[in-house]
Amino acid sequence: MEVGFLGLGIMGKAMATNLLRHGYRVTVWNRTTAKCQDLVALGATVGETPAAIVARCRYTIAMLSDPSAALSVVFDKDGVLEQIGDGKGYIDMSTVDAATSSKISEAVKLKGGAFVEAPVSGSKKPAEDGQLVILAAGDKKLYDEMVPAFDVLGKKSFFLGEIGNGAKMKLVVNMIMGSMMNSLSEGLCLADKSGLSPQTLLDVLDLGAIANPMFKLKGPAMLQGSYSPAFPLKHQQKDMRLALALGDENAVSMPVSAAANEAFKKARSLGLGDLDFSAVYEVVKGAGGSGQA
Amino acid sequence: MEVGFLGLGIMGKAMATNLLRHGYRVTVWNRTTAKCQDLVALGATVGETPAAIVARCRYTIAMLSDPSAALSVVFDKDGVLEQIGDGKGYIDMSTVDAATSSKISEAVKLKGGAFVEAPVSGSKKPAEDGQLVILAAGDKKLYDEMVPAFDVLGKKSFFLGEIGNGAKMKLVVNMIMGSMMNSLSEGLCLADKSGLSPQTLLDVLDLGAIANPMFKLKGPAMLQGSYSPAFPLKHQQKDMRLALALGDENAVSMPVSAAANEAFKKARSLGLGDLDFSAVYEVVKGAGGSGQA
Amino acid sequence: MEVGFLGLGIMGKAMATNLLRHGYRVTVWNRTTAKCQDLVALGATVGETPAAIVARCRYTIAMLSDPSAALSVVFDKDGVLEQIGDGKGYIDMSTVDAATSSKISEAVKLKGGAFVEAPVSGSKKPAEDGQLVILAAGDKKLYDEMVPAFDVLGKKSFFLGEIGNGAKMKLVVNMIMGSMMNSLSEGLCLADKSGLSPQTLLDVLDLGAIANPMFKLKGPAMLQGSYSPAFPLKHQQKDMRLALALGDENAVSMPVSAAANEAFKKARSLGLGDLDFSAVYEVVKGAGGSGQA
Amino acid sequence: MEVGFLGLGIMGKAMATNLLRHGYRVTVWNRTTAKCQDLVALGATVGETPAAIVARCRYTIAMLSDPSAALSVVFDKDGVLEQIGDGKGYIDMSTVDAATSSKISEAVKLKGGAFVEAPVSGSKKPAEDGQLVILAAGDKKLYDEMVPAFDVLGKKSFFLGEIGNGAKMKLVVNMIMGSMMNSLSEGLCLADKSGLSPQTLLDVLDLGAIANPMFKLKGPAMLQGSYSPAFPLKHQQKDMRLALALGDENAVSMPVSAAANEAFKKARSLGLGDLDFSAVYEVVKGAGGSGQA
Structure with a gap:
C-alpha cells in the first residue's frame, strides 16, 4: 500500500x-x-x-x-x-x-x-x-x-x-483528566497538612482501585515542585474552557469540572500557565509561582 | 508463630x-x-x-x-x-x-x-x-x-x-475517589449530550493515562443505571464530609472535593443514599431516583 | 434643545x-x-x-x-x-x-x-x-x-x-446578581429543611445588613413557586457565561460565580430557561419543572 | 415592669x-x-x-x-x-x-x-x-x-x-452573607482586571436592585485593603461550616455556599482569619496577607 x-x-x-x-x-x-x-x-x-x-x-x-x-x-x-x-x-x-x-x-x-x-x-x-x-x-x-x-x-x-467528534472526544477526556489532577492535588495537600506523608499517599493510591498512570507519573514530580511541561497548564485550561462551553451549549451542568477550571485559571493568574498542568498543585497548596519548569 | x-x-x-x-x-x-x-x-x-x-x-x-x-x-x-x-x-x-x-x-x-x-x-x-x-x-x-x-x-x-493516621489515610483516598467518580459522571454525561457514545468514552479512557480499575469496573454498570451497592453512596458522602472537616481543621481549601460532596448530598436528598456511590451519575444526568440497586 | x-x-x-x-x-x-x-x-x-x-x-x-x-x-x-x-x-x-x-x-x-x-x-x-x-x-x-x-x-x-465598557459593567453587575440569587435560594432551602420558616427568613433578611430590593421583591414569589419572567433565566445564564468568559480572558478565578452558573445551567437543562431567573430555586430544592411562569 | x-x-x-x-x-x-x-x-x-x-x-x-x-x-x-x-x-x-x-x-x-x-x-x-x-x-x-x-x-x-431555632436562623443569615461577600469580591476583581473602575461598580451597585448596606459599608474599605474586624473572618467561616453541616444533616446541597466556604478557608490558610470577613477579597485577588486590620 x-x-x-x-x-x-x-x-x-x-x-x-x-x-x-x-x-x-x-x-x-x-x-x-x-x-x-x-x-x-x-x-x-x-x-x-x-x-x-x-x-x-x-x-x-x-x-x-x-x-x-x-x-x-x-x-x-x-x-x-x-x-x-x-x-x-x-x-x-x-x-x-x-x-x-x-x-x-x-x-x-x-x-x-x-x-x-x-x-x-x-x-x-x-x-x-x-x-x-x-x-x-x-x-x-x-x-x-x-x-x-x-x-x-x-x-x-x-x-x-x-466531523468534529474527534476533537470533542479529546475535550471530554482532557476535562476528566483536569478534574482528576485537581483531586490528586487536593488529596496530596490534605495528607501533608494532616500529618500524613504525601509520598505514602501516592504509594497507597497506586495499589488501589483508582491507580492510574497519570498519578504514578506526575505525583512524585509534583511533590518535588517539578513541572516540566509535558502538557502546558494553559492548554489544559483552554481545553476545560472549551469542554465547559460544549456543556453550556448542551445544557450539561458540571460543577466539579467548573471548580477545577477555576483552579487552573487561578494558576494562570499566578503565572504558571507555561508549566505542566500538574502545577495546579501550587494553587491548592496556596503558594504560587514557586514551581520550576 | x-x-x-x-x-x-x-x-x-x-x-x-x-x-x-x-x-x-x-x-x-x-x-x-x-x-x-x-x-x-x-x-x-x-x-x-x-x-x-x-x-x-x-x-x-x-x-x-x-x-x-x-x-x-x-x-x-x-x-x-x-x-x-x-x-x-x-x-x-x-x-x-x-x-x-x-x-x-x-x-x-x-x-x-x-x-x-x-x-x-x-x-x-x-x-x-x-x-x-x-x-x-x-x-x-x-x-x-x-x-x-x-x-x-x-x-x-x-x-x-x-494512632488515627490509618483512618485519616482512608479518608484522603476516599475523597480523591469521590471526586474522580464525579469527574467520570460529568464526562459521561457531556459525551452523551454532545452526540458521542459514552461507552466509547469508557473505551478511550481505558487506553490512556487516566485508565484505572474503578472507571473500568463501574463505568459500564453506570451506563445501564445499575448501582448495586459495593460502597453505599451515603458512606462515600460521609467520608467526604469527614475529609472536608479534616481539611477545615487544617485550613486546607479544597473546592473540587467540596463541589463533589455537594453532588453526593444532592444524591442523598433524592433518596439514592443506599445505592452504590456511582449513583451520583443520576444527579449529573439530572434524573434522580431512577437507578436500580 | x-x-x-x-x-x-x-x-x-x-x-x-x-x-x-x-x-x-x-x-x-x-x-x-x-x-x-x-x-x-x-x-x-x-x-x-x-x-x-x-x-x-x-x-x-x-x-x-x-x-x-x-x-x-x-x-x-x-x-x-x-x-x-x-x-x-x-x-x-x-x-x-x-x-x-x-x-x-x-x-x-x-x-x-x-x-x-x-x-x-x-x-x-x-x-x-x-x-x-x-x-x-x-x-x-x-x-x-x-x-x-x-x-x-x-x-x-x-x-x-x-466603547464596550458599558456592556462589560452590565455583565459584572448581573454576575453578582446571579450569585446572590443562588445564595438566597440555598438559604431559603436550608431554612425550610431545618424547620425554620422561609418567609421568616425573608423578614429577618429584610431588616439586616444584606437587605436589598431583589430579595424583597423576588423572595415571596419564589416561596409560591411563581416565576413570571421579569428577567428570563436563560438570559441570566448567558450573562454569567459571558462574565466568566471575560474572567477567563483576564485570568480571574471566580469559583462562586462558576458554581452559580452551573446551577443556572442545570435549571436550563430542566426546561426552566424561559421562567424568571429566580427559578433557580427549583434546582436548589431538587425539584425541577414544577414552577409556573 | x-x-x-x-x-x-x-x-x-x-x-x-x-x-x-x-x-x-x-x-x-x-x-x-x-x-x-x-x-x-x-x-x-x-x-x-x-x-x-x-x-x-x-x-x-x-x-x-x-x-x-x-x-x-x-x-x-x-x-x-x-x-x-x-x-x-x-x-x-x-x-x-x-x-x-x-x-x-x-x-x-x-x-x-x-x-x-x-x-x-x-x-x-x-x-x-x-x-x-x-x-x-x-x-x-x-x-x-x-x-x-x-x-x-x-x-x-x-x-x-x-430552642435552637434562634441559633439556626443566625447561621442561615450569615451563610447568605458570606456567599454575597464572595460574589462582591469576585465582581470587584473582575471589574478591576477588565479595565473598569471597582469604585464605579460600587456606585452602580448602590443604585440598583441588589443595593444593600453591607456592599455600601464594606466595599470602599475593601478597595483600600482595610479590613478592621467588625466580624472576624474565622468566625464567618465557622458559621459557614456550621451552616453547611446543618445542610448535610438535612441533605440540602448548597454548591455556591460550599464554594464560598472554601474561599474563606483559603483566607484562613493565608493567615487572614483575624481580619474582617471581607478580607476574602484578598484571596479572590490572588494576593494574600497584604491587607491591614
Missing part, C-alpha cells in the same frame, strides 16, 4: 517510520526538506509539494503542528486542494479545533475527495511504539480503508461519526 | 484462613461460635472468649464489623482488656473512626499492652487472595513484629505513625 | 415622553409609525426615516430591542450612516453586546460623527419615572453634551471610558 | 439603659461590679449575684460574651438555677450555640422556670438605638410576656419555635 505523509515533526517522523517498517511505500513532504533524509534512508520517496504528494498517492496522511499549519498545507499554493479529487482520500491526524476540521472537510469534499479527521491520544513514545489511540471521524468508507494503517500507528482506533 | 484472631465475618474468615495456610497457629473466636468450624477443619483452635484468646496468645488480631463491635470485644466482660498486658500486642484491623481507635489504644496501653490500628483497603476478593493494602499506625515495635503476618494478609503494609 | 429619537417600544416611548415633558423638542421615528401618535399628542414631530432624523437633529438617541435592530437602523438603506457626520452625535441606549457596539462606533466615527453607547439598568417603571441608571462609554465630549438629557432620563449616569 | 439584667458589656449596657429610659425598673448584675455605676446613675438597682437577681425579679434577661459565660451564670454557685422556679422567666440574649442553649433550657425547665433564647442581629449602634433584630425561641408564653421589653430593645422580634 502506498501513502503520502505530510509533516515530519516529532510525531510525524515516528509515525511515517512505523509505516515504512511495516512495508508501506511512503512518499513524504515536510516544510523543511532536510527532515526527510532519515526517512529516505529507510526507503521513503520525497515529494516536492503537498499537491505533488496527493497527485501521486491515493491516500495522504497529515500530522501538523497546529491549526494554521493544517490549513496552510491544504489551502495554500501547491496545497492539497489542487490535486485532491474523486477516488483520493485525505486523513488529517493533527490536533485541531472542530471549526478548522470542518473547513478542511468541506473543501476536500467539494473537490470530490474523501476526508477523515483522526487526532490521536498519546505523545512521542506511543507514536514510536505504534501505541497511539486514534479518534477518527468523517468519511466511514475512507476510515475503513485506513484501518490497516491505523493498526500500524496505534493500539486502537475509534470511528466516532461526524 | 501463634496468633489469636477475633471476628470471623467475610473478611476475618478469609484472613484467618490465609494465616493457617501459611503455617501460623491460629486460635479463633467469634460471637457466633458456629462460624469457627470451617477454620477448625483447617487446623485452628477455638478460644472461649476474647480474654481467653489474649491470655493464650502473644499477638491478637481483630477484624470486626463496626466501631461498636470493636469497642465491645475490648471493654465488655471477658474482653481483651482483662488479659492484655506487658509483652502482649493487640492489632485491630477493623475500619473504625479515629476516636474509637484512640479509646482502644489508650486502654490497652494503660494495661501495659501494645496496640496497632491497621484498617485495610480492599474487600472480600483481595482478603481471600492475600492482596489487601494495610494502613497501620500506633506502636512501631509491634508493627515490625507483625510484618510477616501482614505480608501474608496483604500485598503491602504501610506504617503511618501515630 | 432638539433631539431625535429612534425606537418607541416600552422603554423608548417612556424615555421620549420624559424628554418632551422636560421641554425638549423631540423628533421621533419608529418602524411601526402608529406608535408615534401618542408622542405627537405630547408635541413630538415625526421623521420619515432614521436618516431623515439624523439630517434634522444634532443629537439622535436610539433605544432598540436587540442587536439586529440596532445594526439595522444604522447600516440599512435610509439609515443613520447616510446622514451622520461632522458635528452630529449618535447615542445608542439599547442593550447590545460589545461587538455590535464597536461595529456601530467605528462606522459612525468613519463618517466623522461622534458616538456614545449608553445601555441602562432598570426597566419600564424606572424609565417612566426618569430613574434609570445609565452606563455610558465612548466619546467623552458627546457624553458631556448629553448629560442634561441623561439627567432627565435617569437618576444617575456614569461615563465608563472606551 | 421590673426586670433583672445580667451582663453589662457593650451590648448589655446599651440594652439595660434603653429599658431604664422606657420606664422599666431594672436590677443589674455584672461580674465586675464597677460597670454597674453608670446604670445606677440612671436609676438601676444593683444585685449581689445572679441568684439574688432572679430571687427578686420575675423576669431576668442575660447578655453575656460567650457560651462559657452563659453557662457560668446559670450553673455556678450563686447562679440562676439556685433561684429560678415556678412563675419565673429567664431570657438569654447572648449568642451561643444550640447545644449550650439546650443545656440551659433543660436545667431551667427542670426547676419549673420558663426559658427563652433570644440572640440578636445587630451590634453596638443598633443596641444603643433600640434597633436590634431579636431571634427568639423556646417558651411561647414567656416570649409573649417579653414582647413589650423586646419592643424597647429592638425594631423587630421573631418567635421561631423550639
Whole structure:
C-alpha cells in the first residue's frame, strides 16, 4: 500500500517510520526538506509539494503542528486542494479545533475527495511504539480503508461519526483528566497538612482501585515542585474552557469540572500557565509561582 | 508463630484462613461460635472468649464489623482488656473512626499492652487472595513484629505513625475517589449530550493515562443505571464530609472535593443514599431516583 | 434643545415622553409609525426615516430591542450612516453586546460623527419615572453634551471610558446578581429543611445588613413557586457565561460565580430557561419543572 | 415592669439603659461590679449575684460574651438555677450555640422556670438605638410576656419555635452573607482586571436592585485593603461550616455556599482569619496577607 505523509515533526517522523517498517511505500513532504533524509534512508520517496504528494498517492496522511499549519498545507499554493479529487482520500491526524476540521472537510469534499479527521491520544513514545489511540471521524468508507494503517500507528482506533467528534472526544477526556489532577492535588495537600506523608499517599493510591498512570507519573514530580511541561497548564485550561462551553451549549451542568477550571485559571493568574498542568498543585497548596519548569 | 484472631465475618474468615495456610497457629473466636468450624477443619483452635484468646496468645488480631463491635470485644466482660498486658500486642484491623481507635489504644496501653490500628483497603476478593493494602499506625515495635503476618494478609503494609493516621489515610483516598467518580459522571454525561457514545468514552479512557480499575469496573454498570451497592453512596458522602472537616481543621481549601460532596448530598436528598456511590451519575444526568440497586 | 429619537417600544416611548415633558423638542421615528401618535399628542414631530432624523437633529438617541435592530437602523438603506457626520452625535441606549457596539462606533466615527453607547439598568417603571441608571462609554465630549438629557432620563449616569465598557459593567453587575440569587435560594432551602420558616427568613433578611430590593421583591414569589419572567433565566445564564468568559480572558478565578452558573445551567437543562431567573430555586430544592411562569 | 439584667458589656449596657429610659425598673448584675455605676446613675438597682437577681425579679434577661459565660451564670454557685422556679422567666440574649442553649433550657425547665433564647442581629449602634433584630425561641408564653421589653430593645422580634431555632436562623443569615461577600469580591476583581473602575461598580451597585448596606459599608474599605474586624473572618467561616453541616444533616446541597466556604478557608490558610470577613477579597485577588486590620 502506498501513502503520502505530510509533516515530519516529532510525531510525524515516528509515525511515517512505523509505516515504512511495516512495508508501506511512503512518499513524504515536510516544510523543511532536510527532515526527510532519515526517512529516505529507510526507503521513503520525497515529494516536492503537498499537491505533488496527493497527485501521486491515493491516500495522504497529515500530522501538523497546529491549526494554521493544517490549513496552510491544504489551502495554500501547491496545497492539497489542487490535486485532491474523486477516488483520493485525505486523513488529517493533527490536533485541531472542530471549526478548522470542518473547513478542511468541506473543501476536500467539494473537490470530490474523501476526508477523515483522526487526532490521536498519546505523545512521542506511543507514536514510536505504534501505541497511539486514534479518534477518527468523517468519511466511514475512507476510515475503513485506513484501518490497516491505523493498526500500524496505534493500539486502537475509534470511528466516532461526524466531523468534529474527534476533537470533542479529546475535550471530554482532557476535562476528566483536569478534574482528576485537581483531586490528586487536593488529596496530596490534605495528607501533608494532616500529618500524613504525601509520598505514602501516592504509594497507597497506586495499589488501589483508582491507580492510574497519570498519578504514578506526575505525583512524585509534583511533590518535588517539578513541572516540566509535558502538557502546558494553559492548554489544559483552554481545553476545560472549551469542554465547559460544549456543556453550556448542551445544557450539561458540571460543577466539579467548573471548580477545577477555576483552579487552573487561578494558576494562570499566578503565572504558571507555561508549566505542566500538574502545577495546579501550587494553587491548592496556596503558594504560587514557586514551581520550576 | 501463634496468633489469636477475633471476628470471623467475610473478611476475618478469609484472613484467618490465609494465616493457617501459611503455617501460623491460629486460635479463633467469634460471637457466633458456629462460624469457627470451617477454620477448625483447617487446623485452628477455638478460644472461649476474647480474654481467653489474649491470655493464650502473644499477638491478637481483630477484624470486626463496626466501631461498636470493636469497642465491645475490648471493654465488655471477658474482653481483651482483662488479659492484655506487658509483652502482649493487640492489632485491630477493623475500619473504625479515629476516636474509637484512640479509646482502644489508650486502654490497652494503660494495661501495659501494645496496640496497632491497621484498617485495610480492599474487600472480600483481595482478603481471600492475600492482596489487601494495610494502613497501620500506633506502636512501631509491634508493627515490625507483625510484618510477616501482614505480608501474608496483604500485598503491602504501610506504617503511618501515630494512632488515627490509618483512618485519616482512608479518608484522603476516599475523597480523591469521590471526586474522580464525579469527574467520570460529568464526562459521561457531556459525551452523551454532545452526540458521542459514552461507552466509547469508557473505551478511550481505558487506553490512556487516566485508565484505572474503578472507571473500568463501574463505568459500564453506570451506563445501564445499575448501582448495586459495593460502597453505599451515603458512606462515600460521609467520608467526604469527614475529609472536608479534616481539611477545615487544617485550613486546607479544597473546592473540587467540596463541589463533589455537594453532588453526593444532592444524591442523598433524592433518596439514592443506599445505592452504590456511582449513583451520583443520576444527579449529573439530572434524573434522580431512577437507578436500580 | 432638539433631539431625535429612534425606537418607541416600552422603554423608548417612556424615555421620549420624559424628554418632551422636560421641554425638549423631540423628533421621533419608529418602524411601526402608529406608535408615534401618542408622542405627537405630547408635541413630538415625526421623521420619515432614521436618516431623515439624523439630517434634522444634532443629537439622535436610539433605544432598540436587540442587536439586529440596532445594526439595522444604522447600516440599512435610509439609515443613520447616510446622514451622520461632522458635528452630529449618535447615542445608542439599547442593550447590545460589545461587538455590535464597536461595529456601530467605528462606522459612525468613519463618517466623522461622534458616538456614545449608553445601555441602562432598570426597566419600564424606572424609565417612566426618569430613574434609570445609565452606563455610558465612548466619546467623552458627546457624553458631556448629553448629560442634561441623561439627567432627565435617569437618576444617575456614569461615563465608563472606551466603547464596550458599558456592556462589560452590565455583565459584572448581573454576575453578582446571579450569585446572590443562588445564595438566597440555598438559604431559603436550608431554612425550610431545618424547620425554620422561609418567609421568616425573608423578614429577618429584610431588616439586616444584606437587605436589598431583589430579595424583597423576588423572595415571596419564589416561596409560591411563581416565576413570571421579569428577567428570563436563560438570559441570566448567558450573562454569567459571558462574565466568566471575560474572567477567563483576564485570568480571574471566580469559583462562586462558576458554581452559580452551573446551577443556572442545570435549571436550563430542566426546561426552566424561559421562567424568571429566580427559578433557580427549583434546582436548589431538587425539584425541577414544577414552577409556573 | 421590673426586670433583672445580667451582663453589662457593650451590648448589655446599651440594652439595660434603653429599658431604664422606657420606664422599666431594672436590677443589674455584672461580674465586675464597677460597670454597674453608670446604670445606677440612671436609676438601676444593683444585685449581689445572679441568684439574688432572679430571687427578686420575675423576669431576668442575660447578655453575656460567650457560651462559657452563659453557662457560668446559670450553673455556678450563686447562679440562676439556685433561684429560678415556678412563675419565673429567664431570657438569654447572648449568642451561643444550640447545644449550650439546650443545656440551659433543660436545667431551667427542670426547676419549673420558663426559658427563652433570644440572640440578636445587630451590634453596638443598633443596641444603643433600640434597633436590634431579636431571634427568639423556646417558651411561647414567656416570649409573649417579653414582647413589650423586646419592643424597647429592638425594631423587630421573631418567635421561631423550639430552642435552637434562634441559633439556626443566625447561621442561615450569615451563610447568605458570606456567599454575597464572595460574589462582591469576585465582581470587584473582575471589574478591576477588565479595565473598569471597582469604585464605579460600587456606585452602580448602590443604585440598583441588589443595593444593600453591607456592599455600601464594606466595599470602599475593601478597595483600600482595610479590613478592621467588625466580624472576624474565622468566625464567618465557622458559621459557614456550621451552616453547611446543618445542610448535610438535612441533605440540602448548597454548591455556591460550599464554594464560598472554601474561599474563606483559603483566607484562613493565608493567615487572614483575624481580619474582617471581607478580607476574602484578598484571596479572590490572588494576593494574600497584604491587607491591614
